[in-house]
Amino acid sequence: MLAEKGELKAQNKNLYVASLVAQLGSFMMGYTLAYTSPAIPDMEDRGVLKTTDQISWFGSLMAIGAIFGGPIAGFFVGNYGRKVAMMMCFLPFVVGYGLISSLDNIATLYFGRILTDVGAGMVSFSTPVYIAELSSLDLRGMLVGVSHPFIGGGMLPVNALGCDDGSLGVLVLWGVCFLSTIFVALCVPETKGKSLEEITKDFNRYNRHL
Template identity: 25%
Template sequence: MTLKMHLSSLFENPNCLLNRRNRYQFLVTLLVNIVTFCHGLGVGWMSPVMRDLLTDQSPLDFPVLVDDISWIGSLVGIGSMLGNILAGTLMNRIGRKLVMFGVAFPYMMFWCMIYFVQRVEFLYVGRLLAGMTGGASYVVLPTFLSEIADDNIRGRLGSMILLTVNTGVLTGYIVSSNFNYFSTPPFIIILPLCYIMGNFLFPETPHHLIRKGKFAEAEKSFRFYKNINRDDIKAESEFEDLKIRLIKAEKEKENSFNYRDFITKPAFKAYTSAIVLVIGNQFSASFSVSSYLSTIFAASHTTLNLTMCTIIIGSVQIVGTYVTTLLCDKYGRRLLMLVSSLGSSVCLAAFGCFTYFAQDYDLSAVGWLPLVILACYICIVNIGLVGCVFVLLLELFPAKIRPICVSTFTVILSGMVFLALKIFPICVAEWGISVTMSCCSFSTILCFFYFYFFLEETKGKSLLEG
């Protein structure tokens, strides 16, 4: 009886994701994040494969060079930019749902290119298409989730995007390390098909339907996501309030929107914070480490099995993003960013120091240390610099300029992904892993000082606020 009462009180808590009001929002979040899981799976799968393509164990019957690997690794960033632009252009015109249907198709083409590969250009095109799925998802999913979620759980639902990506990355590491190159694509392609079918189970967001003047459909959608019946008078007044505020916001945007909105003090402050956020996200080496993890371990002088290290890091990555979902709405975004940027900088510096001394001294007695350092780094970087990035990008900007600015900075982030992935293996080849990681540590500590002095808390901020 006590357990029953405890569970009942837990589910009645408005902050519980399985609370009656929140549970459909949570379940739909899990459904739509199948596609981000798929994207992460492709990223994780490619990491050991790219290392193998340069060895005698290559599963392909044509040679692949180091320069080819840098293009295979980085073209996902160009594809992400294309996906950002397409999703940002289309989702306000044709709706979030149709764009969400579309993001699965480039990903299925990616696995077709992997399976039917005949020369290295097939891998180029495949990674470009995989990037398009990831880039489009990073635009449309945060918008979709922010419009169906209540303010008190928006941070947790938004941060699940990175949690499922990292779960996919770990799965990709495991699959790539244990299964044949050509046996994987026919089975993985089932996942995006499940995602497409799942999209038929829930409606368009009430925000988009209100903006299109479809008020009856919008109210039905609102009641679905809030899990409330037609007899709930309070819910009806809540929907009417949302409708009035959205219509008012749209009219104000039409009547008063001009270029001056982009040159206000709050706007410039948001630009600066977004730029630092993007730099911290990519030049902390977060995505580069995930993409080239097997190569990094090979250069780290570790005495441990490389496959085991890769899988352990993938597991820790999930822990970091899961911690974000637990803490994001409880302690706020700013604290997580401070802990993440400072901790990441320390870990990167420690990794750089270890690999530097390991070149001249026998450190085999502590050959496990690179794994410990990278595990700490991956956990800490995912708590804030990775896990909060899309939540913060949505919340930083004034309402009038938010759609354009979020789309623009998401494209910039994708460009940074391409740049970071392209130059990382070149920097490692030219400078060595020690100097490369130390440079990443320096850029990350600079971001910490900005967050400490200038970043404002956005926890609980309504997206209709100016």
């Protein structure tokens, strides 16, 4: 009985850690949702966004990017697995914010904004799918719902740090993306086509990283 309890405790620990790692994508989604709030006034002051139309487009392009993010994530989830899909979510964030921080021209800003929102759309699809497959029935609702605090946590640094020159905030996001990729690669198992028992066995192999 004690051995069974100890095994269950270890399994739950692995589950919590893997879920938190997966939710780092939700952190980046929150960052993206809040980004335009401090960024637009800063870009106006420096003459990057010069007209009301430019400001409106930059603020509203999220809807366009998110439309494509879900189907792209669905393609990776179905063909390459949930783990690969989550890792691919980080790529449009890195490239998109890199383009935005360059402040080269208005077309670059627009394209960068679309890419970051593609990443947000990919996260909104792939992360809940992964966590739902990973979790036992009694913990599934709670672990999927943790995405909301992480989204709020992503909104905090962009508003607290601001977007002056785009550098500090972008460095924070790039750091999160890099760590997320490493953690997902090393610390979480694939769930595609596997039962909870098979996933638990995979957890045992990953346990040394947790």
